[in-house]
Amino acid sequence: MGEQAEAVSLPHEGRVAFVTGGVSGLGFGIARALSNAGFRLALSYRNEDYRAQAEAWFRAEGREVPVFVRLDVTDRARFAEVAREIDVAFGRLDVLVNNAGVSVFGPTDTATHADYDWIMGVNFGGVANGLVALLPLVKRTGRGSHVVNVASMAAYLSGPQAGIYTASKFAVRGLTESLRTNLAPEGIGVSLLCPGLTRTNAWDSAFRRPEAFAQSGFEEVDKEALTAFGKAFELGMDPLEVGEKTLRGIEENRGLIFSHPEYAEDFREIYEASLAALPDEEAPPERLEIERLRREANRAAASGQVISLADLT
Template sequence: MQDLQGKTAFVTGGASGIGLGIAKALLGAGMNLTIADIRQDHLDEAVAELGGGERVLAIRLDVTDREAFAAAADRAEAKFGKIHLLCNNAGVAVVGPTDLATYADWDWVMGVNVGGTINGIVTILPRILAHGEGGHIVNTASMSALVPAAGTTIYSSGKAAVVSMMECMRPELEARGVICSAFCPGAVQSNIAEAGKTRPEELSATGYAEADKRRQSGDQFFHLYQTKEEVGQRVLRGIMNDELYILTHSEFLDGVRERGEATTAAVQTHLPESEEYKRTFAILFRNPAIADEIGRQNALRADQLSEISAA
């Protein structure tokens, strides 16, 4: 999706952190912008920081509320017309030993990170397809989806799910004019550690109270993290390039490579293949969108190296 000028983006969790960084980049690219967020104070601050005037619509939204999501999309269309870009960015997290997790911990994180993403797709994808002008969906996942670490079971499981959504939807929707991308950032300067402040009372029973306290005091590491502006520009480039995987940090190369090598090594190549099975169910054995992404990323890398050499 290269022509962004005058089109409309809908960004959940758009009032702070990664979402605000994405919003700033999209606004700078000429888009009209709807930012939806559960915190009114963050929305007020974001509107002031964005300075977009009538090109920005701020809506308080709990992404787990399906009726409210539909009403927010209606408001965006009433103000700007058609929605072209959906960024499912709203997210929360708990971390710690899996055996400490309660049902409420699972339900809260999955409800927002997976359920909220589902609600965005079910609400807005039909609207994009209906106007026929093409569009783009970006799911904010995490490098934890690709290089999962001990102590992040709930968070990483949910983020892996939203990556898979994009991998499945990309070959299904690209021919219909809708590009799907999985955004997998590493550490970013955000306030996700404060997400517990908006945790519903009915889901408040947590096994991670002490871990949450430690996370909220972890801003001494912010100098190691990318800024919201850096990741916002990275998402913008990913959208412009139609990338399936939008990654941010080079430090994860070994982990990504090892996962690929481990799964490749686990394939039972000593067993005979059934050609009939492969022909009958060919769609199961290879995702063309992933194969295409190899060529796309190699071309982008060649362009980067050429620019560096020219400089």
């Protein structure tokens, strides 16, 4: 008789992660990376075909099938239900990945309220809703748990066709950086994930615009032009690679996770332009002291201290 195969111990076996939009694209790449490391999963979805394809992958790999929850991330009542369902299924939540989003582009100067409400509602509101609904369970799980908010390189880089999209990602960036200092005293990590071009279907969000937000100020979607634009995504990074880099960022408790290396030129320009924009003059000692206190408070918060408004003046 052959020897029995030795059981493989996975680094995160028994831990639980929830990924919004986790059945396709980047979310599915993150979900597979987490599953490969031993996480049990809950994944949200809206498209039944994508859910079925994701389930087929887990079954083919001999993995535990995730708990699939149908969810529109703008639906706060449903998010609260999902939080209870995850609690009932697992009794804990070690990693929350707020990933679901839409990639919609158009000139900001013609945008309507519907354009703002849809893009900001999903990309920023979806993250906020996830935090409100799931942070109590993450905090109950305790030290060593982690939150990942998925933004984009658009959290740093703006463009002429991406004003509202960029605004939503800038907002996620600011929220995440602040949340990291809030949760540090509890031993809970927070990361901002900013991927670059990734091989996903994110480009086709405009084809799935909800009727409630139909009154757009952008030009009518040119399917041929948008599909041609989408071909660029075929050159993007494999979503699984982004997922693996995300997992490493979680393990190392990095506040900022960059998956793509090709942005040094952009950051150099931002740095140089920012320094050049500062007035070339002396600041009064009183203001310098306030800024010194702010920097000290930020460093203290990052090290795990609880900071109040009194620490800033």
